């Protein structure tokens with residue numbers, strides 16, 4: 260899978276809900292998204308970063324890189340009032356970094372790849388990745404938050 264890179268306008272286009280139950284083709288796309296995330300040393304990847312304008316993303320923030328999480332039709336239901344600023348990068352914006360201020364935790368509802376509804380509160384790095392990927396599904400990039408991103412490093 261090729262990663263769609265900024266400034267491709269595909270990254271800015273709306274994404275649509277994934278139809279349930281998932282098709283065998285959807286399962287293949289999910290597996291390929293996980294592979295693509297690992298091959299590119301990413302910790303998260305949204306479907307519209309690989310050419311599918313649909314509401315799903317994958318994430319693995321583990322050190323061992325062996326526990327991919329799949330999020331289908333995710334919805335943020337709760338956000339912390341407290342915010343933290345940290346630097347973010349993005350596979351769609353190579354060599355660019357942005358300081359992004361985000362809620363410290365988020366409660367997320369989603370459908371897993373087996374079609375079951377899930378809910379979890381994410382903290383620390385996973386909270387940041389979840390919000391970064393949710394931004395992708397809304398056509399928003401981390402570099403939108405910060406002018407510093409115009410300077411490649």
Ligand SMILES: [Zn+2]
Pocket residue numbers: 348349350351391395
């Ligand atoms: Zn990204």
